[in-house]
Structure formats: C-alpha cells, structure tokens
Amino acid sequence: xxxxxxxxxxxxxxxxxxxxxxxxxxxxxxxxxxxxxxxxxxxxxxxxxxxxxxxxxxxxxxxxxxxxxxxxxxxxxxxxxxxxxxxxxxxxxxxxxxxxxxxxxxxxxxxxxxxxxxxxxxxxxxxxxxxxxxxxxxxxxxxxxxxxxxxxxxxxxxxxxxxxxxxxxxxxxxxxxxxxxxxxxxxxxxxxxxxxxxxxxxxxxxxxxxxxxxxxxxxxxxxxxxxxxxxxxxxxxxxxxxxxxxxxxxxxxxxxxxxxxxxxxxxxxxxxxxxxxxxxxxxxxxxxxxxxxxxxxxxxxxxxxxxxxxxxxxxxxxxxxxxxxxxxxxxxxxxxxxxxxxxxxxxxxxxxxxxxxxxxxxxxxxxxxxxxxxxxxxxxxxxxxxxxxxxxxxxxx
Amino acid sequence: xxxxxxxxxxxxxxxxxxxxxxxxxxxxxxxxxxxxxxxxxxxxxxxxxxxxxxxxxxxxxxxxxxxxxxxxxxxxxxxxxxxxxxxxxxxxxxxxxxxxxxxxxxxxxxxxxxxxxxxxxxxxxxxxxxxxxxxxxxxxxxxxxxxxxxxxxxxxxxxxxxxxxxxxxxxxxxxxxxxxxxxxxxxxxxxxxxxxxxxxxxxxxxxxxxxxxxxxxxxxxxxxxxxxxxxxxxxxxxxxxxxxxxxxxxxxxxxxxxxxxxxxxxxxxxxxxxxxxxxxxxxxxxxxxxxxxxxxxxxxxxxxxxxxxxxxxxxxxxxxxxxxxxxxxxxxxxxxxxxxxxxxxxxxxxxxxxxxxxxxxxxxxxxxxxxxxxxxxxxxxxxxxxxxxxxxxxxxxxxxxxxxxxxxxxxxxxxxxxxxxxxxxxxxxxxxxxxxx
Numbered sequence: 001x002x003x004x005x006x007x008x009x010x011x012x013x014x015x016x017x018x019x020x021x022x023x024x025x026x027x028x029x030x031x032x033x034x035x036x037x038x039x040x041x042x043x044x045x046x047x048x049x050x051x052x053x054x055x056x057x058x059x060x061x062x063x064x065x066x067x068x069x070x071x072x073x074x075x076x077x078x079x080x081x082x083x084x085x086x087x088x089x090x091x092x093x094x095x096x097x098x099x100x101x102x103x104x105x106x107x108x109x110x111x112x113x114x115x116x117x118x119x120x121x122x123x124x125x126x127x128x129x130x131x132x133x134x135x136x137x138x139x140x141x142x143x144x145x146x147x148x149x150x151x152x153x154x155x156x157x158x159x160x161x162x163x164x165x166x167x168x169x170x171x172x173x174x175x176x177x178x179x180x181x182x183x184x185x186x187x188x189x190x191x192x193x194x195x196x197x198x199x200x201x202x203x204x205x206x207x208x209x210x211x212x213x214x215x216x217x218x219x220x221x222x223x224x225x226x227x228x229x230x231x232x233x234x235x236x237x238x239x240x241x242x243x244x245x246x247x248x249x250x251x252x253x254x255x256x257x258x259x260x261x262x263x264x265x266x267x268x269x270x271x272x273x274x275x276x277x278x279x280x281x282x283x284x285x286x287x288x289x290x291x292x293x294x295x296x297x298x299x300x301x302x303x304x305x306x307x308x309x310x311x312x313x314x315x316x317x318x319x320x321x322x323x324x325x326x327x328x329x330x331x332x333x334x335x336x337x338x339x340x341x342x343x344x345x346x347x348x349x350x351x352x353x354x355x356x357x358x359x360x361x362x363x364x365x366x367x368x369x370x371x372x373x374x375x376x377x378x379x380x381x382x383x384x385x386x387x388x389x390x391x392x393x394x395x396x397x
Numbered sequence: 398x399x400x401x402x403x404x405x406x407x408x409x410x411x412x413x414x415x416x417x418x419x420x421x422x423x424x425x426x427x428x429x430x431x432x433x434x435x436x437x438x439x440x441x442x443x444x445x446x447x448x449x450x451x452x453x454x455x456x457x458x459x460x461x462x463x464x465x466x467x468x469x470x471x472x473x474x475x476x477x478x479x480x481x482x483x484x485x486x487x488x489x490x491x492x493x494x495x496x497x498x499x500x501x502x503x504x505x506x507x508x509x510x511x512x513x514x515x516x517x518x519x520x521x522x523x524x525x526x527x528x529x530x531x532x533x534x535x536x537x538x539x540x541x542x543x544x545x546x547x548x549x550x551x552x553x554x555x556x557x558x559x560x561x562x563x564x565x566x567x568x569x570x571x572x573x574x575x576x577x578x579x580x581x582x583x584x585x586x587x588x589x590x591x592x593x594x595x596x597x598x599x600x601x602x603x604x605x606x607x608x609x610x611x612x613x614x615x616x617x618x619x620x621x622x623x624x625x626x627x628x629x630x631x632x633x634x635x636x637x638x639x640x641x642x643x644x645x646x647x648x649x650x651x652x653x654x655x656x657x658x659x660x661x662x663x664x665x666x667x668x669x670x671x672x673x674x675x676x677x678x679x680x681x682x683x684x685x686x687x688x689x690x691x692x693x694x695x696x697x698x699x700x701x702x703x704x705x706x707x708x709x710x711x712x713x714x715x716x717x718x719x720x721x722x723x724x725x726x727x728x729x730x731x732x733x734x735x736x737x738x739x740x741x742x743x744x745x746x747x748x749x750x751x752x753x754x755x756x757x758x759x760x761x762x763x764x765x766x767x768x769x770x771x772x773x774x775x776x777x778x779x780x781x782x783x784x785x786x787x788x789x790x791x792x793x794x795x796x797x798x799x800x801x802x803x804x805x806x807x808x809x810x811x812x813x814x815x816x817x818x819x820x821x822x823x824x825x826x827x828x829x830x831x832x833x834x
Contacts (some may be wrong), residue, residue: 030658037662044689051688122434123427124441139807140767142774143781147807150788151799226830336674343774352677363684370677371669378672 011150047362057361064089070355072347074263085194085356092352099266099348100335103273107334108327110274111281118286129282136279144276144342149344151221159256168248170256176267177249180260184243193236194229201225250293265346269338277334281327288323289315320392332378339374349373454803455480462479465491470795481801482793493805496625496778502617505546506628512542521820523827536639547624547632549616557602558610564599568592621697625778627809629697633704633779640705645712648744652713653720663713670710675768676775678707683775700772708765715757719750752828759821763814780806789818 064086072079076094117129154173162172170177176179208219249259292315341348357366410555429435459480461470468474470482488745495503516535541555571592682703687693723746731741773782784802
C-alpha cells in the first residue's frame with residue numbers, strides 16, 4: 001500500500017498527512033506559542049536588566065524598608081514621615097479597603113432604592129429613577145469624581161463659615177468635621193458584649209429555624225436578634241460605667257478645633273462611586289425582580305400571605321438568584337474603580353504607590369504589588385460571593 | 398299575545414366611568430392612586446422640577462454668551478447672578494477640541510472627523526447597501542488615512558508599507574501551502590506562481606519604502622505630544638474599540654480551545670487584566686513598556702497599547718458569552734461538512750456568536766469611551782485633562798467657570814454615550830427577529 005491509494009480492506013484508518021493530524025497540529029501550535037512567549041519574556045527581562053542598570057535602580061523589594069519621608073492626609077494606622085515605604089503602602093491599601101467597604105454598603109442600599117423606584121407604579125418616581133440611571137451611567141466616573149471634588153466640595157465655605165449640621169457636625173471645604181468618640185479602658189467590655197451578642201443572635205436563629213422545622217412553632221427571630229445585637233452592648237455600656245465619651249468640634253474664630261475630620265477627597269470619592277455603582281445596581285435589581293414571574297406573587301396571595309411576606313419569602317429570595325452574580329461584579333468594579341482616587345489625591349493604594357514610584361523609580365515592584373493586591377481582593381470577593389450564590393441557588397433534581 | 402321575560406339581545410356595556418379613562422384616569426392610576434402615592438408624586442415632581450430648572454436656568458436663562466475675559470462673567474459687572482459663562486468655553490474651545498495641535502493644521506483633524514462620519518454613518522444605517530466595502534474602508538483603509546492625516550509625514554509610504562506587509566504575509570502562507578503539498582507528493586499547486594508574484598510585489602513595495610523614493614510628498618509632522626482634548630479622547634476610544642475586537646475574538650477562541658497551553662495563557666491574561674483596575678494597566682504601559690523594550694515607544698502609543706489589551710480582555714468575555722450560546726450542532730454540522738477550524742469558526746460560528754452579542758459589544762464600547770478619561774492620570778491630555786487645564790487660567794477665574802466647564806464636558810460625554818446606548822437598543826430590537834412574535 002502506497003500513499004494516495006485507498007486503504008486495503010482490513011480497517012486501517014486512511015493515512016493522514018502528519019500536519020493534518022489534529023493532535024500533532026495541536027502540539028505544533030502550542031510549541032510555537034510557548035517559543036514566542038519564552039522569547040518575549042527573555043527579551044523583556046534582558047532589556048529590563050540593561051535599562052535598570054543604566055538607571056542605577058536595584059531590582060527587588062529591599063526599598064520597602066527605606067524611609068518614606070512624605071505625609072499622608074488620611075491614615076487608619078499611625079503614620080509618620082520617618083516610617084518605611086512598606087508601611088506607607090499598607091496605609092494606602094487600608095484606605096482603599098475603607099473606600100471599598102463603605103462604598104459597597106452604601107451603593108447596595110442606594111442601588112436597591114433605585115431599582116425598586118424604577119418599578120414603582122408611580123409614574124413620576126419611576127421616571128426620576130430612569131433618568132438618574134441614564135444620566136449617571138452615561139457620564140465617565142472620573143468626570144463625576146472631579147465634579148464632586150472640584151465643583152461641589154472645594155467651593156464650600158472655609159472653616160470660618162462652615163455649615164453646621166445638628167450643631168455638632170461641620171461641613172466646610174476642609175471636609176466633614178464630627179464628634180470624635182473617646183474610648184475609656186472599660187470600653188473593651190462593650191466590644192466583648194457586641195461579639196457575644198452577635199454570636200448569641202445566630203445561635204438563637206439556628207435554634208428557632210430548627211424548632212420551626214420540627215414542631216412548626218414560630219419564634220420572633222428578627223426581634224430577638226436585634227435585641228441581642230443592640231441590647232447587650234447597651235447594657236454593657238451602662239454596667240461598665242459609660243466609658244465612651246465624645247470630643248465635640250468647636251468653631252473658633254478662624255478654624256475648627258477638636259473632633260475628627262473626614263477629608264473631602266474621601267467624601268468626593270465615596271459620593272461619586274456610590275452614585276455611579278448604584279445606577280448599575282439599580283438596573284440589576286430591577287432585572288432581578290422582573291425575572292420573578294408574576295404567578296409567584298399571585299400564588300403567594302392565594303395562600304393568604306400578606307404583601308410583606310410575599311416580598312420577603314417568595315419574591316426577594318428568587319430575585320436574589322438573578323441579582324447576586326452581576327452584583328458581585330459590581331462590587332469588584334467599585335473596588336477597582338476606587339483606584340481613580342489618584343485623580344484627586346485621596347491617599348489610596350494607587351496614589352501612595354504612585355508617590356513611592358516617583359521617588360524610588362521601582363516601577364516593576366510597585367506595579368506588581370498593585371496587581372497582586374487587587375487580584376487578591378477580587379479573588380476573595382468572588383470566592384465569598386460564589387459561596388453565597390451557591391447557598392441560594394435553585395436546587396434541582 | 399306572548400310576553401317574553403327573557404332579553405333577546407345583550408345589554409350594551411356602559412362606557413367606563415370618566416375617572417378611569419383618558420388623561421384623568423391615567424393621572425389617577427399612575428400619580429394619585431393612594432395618599433402615600435400622591436405625596437411621593439408631589440415630592441418627586443418638586444425634586445425633578447428643581448433639578449431640571451436649575452440646569453436650564455444655569456445653562457440658558459442666566460448664562461452669559463459673549464465677552465472677552467473673566468470680567469464678562471462677574472455678578473457685579475453683569476448685574477445678575479451669572480449662570481454659565483459660555484465665553485470661557487468659546488475662548489478655550491480650540492484647547493478642549495485639539496489640545497496643542499497647531500492651529501494652521503487643525504483642518505487635518507477636521508478632515509479626519511468628516512471622513513470618519515462619512516464612512517461611519519452608512520455603516521450604522523441598516524438600509525444603506527455596500528456594507529462589506531464600507532466596513533473594509535472604515536476598518537482597513539481609514540486607520541492608515543487617519544494616521545497619515547493626524548500625524549503627518551510621508552503620504553504614500555505608510556500605504557506602501559502596509560501593502561508590502563500584507564503581500565509578504567499572503568505570499569508566505571501560499572509558499573507554506575506549496576511546501577506542504579510537495580511533502581505530501583501532491584501535484585504542485587498552481588498558485589505557486591501567484592505566490593512568487595505576490596512576494597515580489599510585497600518585497601518591492603517595502604524596498605521602495607526603504608529607498609525613500611516616496612518620502613515626498615509629505616505633510617508636516619505633528620508630534621503626539623501636541624495632540625489633546627477631544628481629539629485624544631476619540632483617538633484612544635477608536636483605537637481601543639477597533640483593536641478590542643480582534644484581540645477579544647482571539648482570546649475568546651483561545652479560552653475555549655482544546656489545547657491546554659493556549660487555553661491557560663488566554664485564561665491567565667483575561668483574568669489578570671480583568672482583575673486589576675485600568676489605571677494599573679495604564680501605569681504598566683507607561684512605566685514598564687519602556688523598561689521591557691529596547692526603544693521607548695511614544696507616550697500616546699504606550700497608552701494605546703494598554704487600552705487595547707484592557708478592552709480586548711473585556712471584549713473576550715463578551716464574545717465568549719456569544720460562543721457559549723451557539724448550539725453544539727452548529728459545530729458538528731460544520732465538521733460534518735469537512736470544514737477546518739478557521740473555516741468552521743469564520744464562516745459558521747463567529748458570525749452567529751458576534752451577532753448575538755452586539756449589544757454587549759456596544760456596551761463595552763460605552764465603557765471604554767468613558768474609561769478614556771483615565772489617560773489624563775498618566776499625563777495624556779484628553780478632554781478632561783484639557784478641562785482641568787482650562788480651570789487654572791487666571792484670565793477666566795470666576796465663581797462659575799468650574800460649573801460651566803463641567804456642564805460643557807458633561808454634555809459632550811453624555812451625548813456620545815447616550816447615542817451609543819440608544820443605538821445598541823435599536824440594534825437589539827432589529828436583531829431580535831427570531832424571538833419576536
């Protein structure tokens with residue numbers, strides 16, 4: 001048998017040219033891809049080595065121990081200019097996380113309000129929600145951050161003429177000044193009470209669910225939980241002799257003194273992030289609620305459930321299945337978008353890292369640290385949300 | 398005489414009460430169905446009125462339209478609480494639109510815009526014929542033309558070198574096919590002559606570029622450092638959008654490939670890029686590309702590379718959604734017809750997949766257009782950068798300058814994005830033929 005003739009009877013497969021064999025072809029493609037990749041990495045590394053040598057920059061993370069020598073306008077952990085670059089980066093990371101957490105909580109709340117308002121039978125309310133979504137979604141986020149920062153907050157009156165809210169809060173172009181809680185030594189007791197309360201609340205909840213499943217008897221779960229979570233710390237507060245006091249800001253002739261101040265960069269960033277993300281969350285919530293068939297509501301009514309229970313027990317759990325996955329990506333987007341802080345100088349991870357980069361020239365290390373941190377946060381968020389998603393997912397056969 | 402107590406015809410139904418139909422009924426149902434609803438309506442209407450009126454009041458009613466400097470926009474000079482200071486916009490208009498692009502060459506930018514619109518509008522209207530030709534012109538010829546017009550330099554050389562590269566690539570493919578056919582001991586393919594001819598054309602084109610015979614005629618070069626404003630916004634957005642499609646298709650196919658190596662590389666690239674903010678990708682492009690390459694590329698080019706990779710990774714996920722929606726039977730059908738992988742994907746799968754995700758693609762475009770504002774952080778001068786620079790001019794410093802600038806830029810950004818989102822809805826409805834009853 002020679003090439004080009006039909007195979008003899010006997011079942012040997014027709015011979016295919018080696019380059020037409022999908023398996024071999026696959027190996028060739030992958031080998032080529034790998035070779036290109038290795039060449040690119042090799043040339044990148046060798047160029048980087050040459051360039052770094054020319055610029056006299058030592059590669060590696062040793063610079064993180066050097067003294068930073070710059071100030072940071074908002075710090076969650078103690079910070080001084082004599083501290084190291086590594087600590088500065090951690091300060092920035094914590095500031096990023098602070099914006100992300102505050103932003104996620106507020107954006108979820110506002111987003112649900114917007115989404116429900118979009119579905120309101122009231123024409124005016126649903127139109128307002130519609131135009132809110134359209135306008136906010138069609139303007140760049142950095143534009144909105146700059147608007148809040150430059151056009152709204154920076155044009156507020158100075159500390160001398162600060163607006164006073166409730167007497168103890170002052171809003172000025174320096175930010176929002178508010179009473180600062182002072183914790184006495186015994187305040188630890190309150191914290192312990194709070195932790196105990198939260199644990200007890202969840203124990204009660206699982207006990208109540210179990211009892212209901214077994215005997216059918218209901219227990220006022222929500223009320224008890226709130227009672228435990230809020231009540232225990234309050235009792236502890238009085239038992240330990242009221243260890244928390246407030247230092248109130250006072251308006252002097254030229255300046256505000258005392259209290260604690262939230263910097264305007266933080267406020268502008270949070271307002272813009274929350275408004276922007278809420279518009280997207282609103283659309284997600286609306287789609288989720290609309291995805292629950294109306295028959296479910298009607299079935300609930302025919303069972304004689306009240307409207308509130310229909311919403312709580314039937315509609316929202318089913319809507320959440322549609323809402324959770326896109327909501328997760330919005331949370332991640334908000335976290336990533338908080339990096340726009342660098343545009344107005346809020347000292348987040350990117351902003352502080354950029355300062356370090358400019359001072360030391362350690363571009364590779366800083367950018368690797370940024371990417372590593374963001375990837376870690378993204379992965380943790382998605383793992384948590386996926387776990388939650390699996391818990392609420394529809395269980396089929 | 399019989400008396401019937403049974404009606405022989407139906408009673409004609411009464412008209413619904415006037416309070417349930419017409420405008421009155423609509424108002425009662427949608428605005429005042431209950432007392433809380435009525436309160437909501439009134440509060441909502443008041444807020445909406447306040448917002449809309451303050452915008453109209455600021456931009457039109459109380460606005461100042463002419464003037465030479467800040468004096469024209471001061472309350473004391475004008476005599477009322479001034480709204481928008483439009484003379485500020487007129488004065489800075491060139492800066493907002495072109496950056497520092499030399500005034501005498503701005504016609505080149507305008508000409509590029511006009512050609513872009515002339516090519517784009519027929520592409521967007523479904524009824525206009527010659528879509529394929531139009532698309533080739535817009536995606537193939539227009540970029541070279543736009544580059545030549547905007548950057549300047551030799552007019553013929555870029556075309557020659559592109560033709561040369563295409564011809565060489567084409568010829569190499571033909572020659573490889575020839576070599577393979579020789580190995581297989583098949584009769585020598587008749588297109589070998591064409592292959593050699595095309596190679597000759599390609600090489601001679603590239604040699605012509607080298608000799609500099611066509612270095613003339615030239616247009617004066619405008620360095621990308623001088624570009625700015627809306628021009629840069631549009632260049633970054635367009636390049637990102639055009640580059641995102643092929644990168645996205647390649648990565649999406651790679652992600653669904655059966656070859657583990659290719660799949661791993663695609664997944665790694667997509668997930669890393671999507672897991673970090675755009676600004677870190679831009680920093681990567683700005684600070685690390687010069688380190689990793691022998692010669693540092695132009696600043697704008699670096700940003701364009703970063704934006705392209707970023708938008709490509711996002712586009713890949715959109716396209717993957719489309720690929721996943723194609724039933725297995727389509728792949729099997731293509732294989733049963735004996736189509737190879739490129740043909741199966743190119744002729745059967747991708748056209749259907751891309752059509753499915755057009756709305757998603759448009760949404761990705763909107764996102765990219767908004768994201769172009771971030772280039773101002775790595776010192777590229779886009780519309781937002783121009784705006785911020787305009788604010789610092791003491792000649793125009795007045796209490797309303799900031800608001801005027803934000804109103805102007807906001808209107809521009811909003812119109813672009815809103816138009817794109819409307820178009821996406823229009824396309825969605827048009828393509829929805831299968832599901833429409």
